[in-house]
């Protein structure tokens with residue numbers, strides 16, 4: 001039976017899936033249902049019809065799961081703001097939700113066995129500070145009436161909002177949203193930052209050009225025992241506790257030793273390079289590779305006191321393929337964008353002979369695919385930590401330790 005958009009159907013909701021929804025079945029067809037929880041019976045409105053699957057929003061809950069809560073934000077509802085996926089899920093259950101997604105991806109795409117997953121004991125951990133007020137960078141979209149707002153789910157439609165509850169309190173206090181009366185003619189995006197160093201800045205972005213509006217264009221961040229100065233639109237971890245949490249996890253996994261050499265690939269402003277440089281000391285060596293001009297400039301400006309750090313402005317794949325960086329190297333941090341590092345980069349990293357790789361991942365699927373490349377080359381995922389850097393959303397961050405699998409090496413037992 002063919003179904004149409006806006007049609008309402010009754011569904012029994014099944015397991016969680018990547019993307020912030022659960023899976024249900026309707027006449028044998030898969031339905032990805034948002035605003036639902038596993039085990040619930042809901043009335044869902046179909047939002048998209050595709051060959052082989054449907055998307056739908058739960059609009060009425062007939063039988064609620066025990067983990068369902070009232071979303072604190074009035075915009076976190078079907079057809080409204082698409083920024084948060086899990087406001088209807090109790091905070092502790094959000095961690096379980098994300099853990100399930102990670103385990104499922106590592107099984108299906110990463111090829112890990114139940115025994116390996118048991119040993120890894122994956123559990124997504126909460127960060128300090130609770131699920132609201134953590135977002136230190138918010139990019140509001142501007143609608144046709146020049147009002148700043150947030151985008152609907154899978155849409156370019158702007159939903160005007162008068163607040164965003166996951167935004168940092170200093171961002172919430174800014175008079176940038178429609179209820180303040182402020183309008184943004186000519187701007188496409190209003191970019192706000194509330195930094196850990198106490199700076200609050202606003203800029204507009206139009207045709208890729210950033211124009212400062214208020215606050216300092218260069219903000220201070222405090223992380224890895226240093227103060228950083230970064231142009232407000234340079235990449236930086238969004239949760240105020242994220243940078244220190246990730247640095248601590250990476251250092252604990254790699255245990256860098258004085259005199260060792262390390263690569264910080266996809267290094268941004270140098271968060272991990274700085275932490276590695278402190279550990280390997282002046283007799284060690286750290287090479288950071290970053291492709292964005294702003295990230296490179298920020299790294300150059302912020303790491304001047306660390307002569308053991310070399311900064312290479314290049315795409316990682318190009319730097320490896322053209323031998324702008326060459327092994328041997330002891331340690332590698334891989335922190336790629338959502339697409340992952342990809343098999344050619346993973347293979348080139350392994351060819352440099354590191355004793356350990358720490359992989360910082362914001363997409364479990366891309367991470368799982370890259371893990372499969374590691375395991376196919378005789379390496380194993382020795383440790384895995386998951387962090388809820390993005391509460392209320394479907395996103396999760398992973399830090400995995402990959403090491404050569406002694407059992408699978410040709411010289412094992414020698």
Ligand SMILES: C[S@@+](CC[C@H](N)C(=O)[O-])C[C@H]1O[C@@H](n2cnc3c(N)ncnc32)[C@H](O)[C@@H]1O
Pocket residue numbers: 235236237265266267268269270271272289290291292295314315316317335336337
């Ligand atoms: C997830 S961020 C991590 C940045 C940094 N490690 C941090 O935690 O602040 C990924 C970084 O990779 C950079 N990037 C994206 N694709 C790249 C590529 N192909 N080669 C090098 N850098 C890349 C981005 O500009 C961004 O700075």
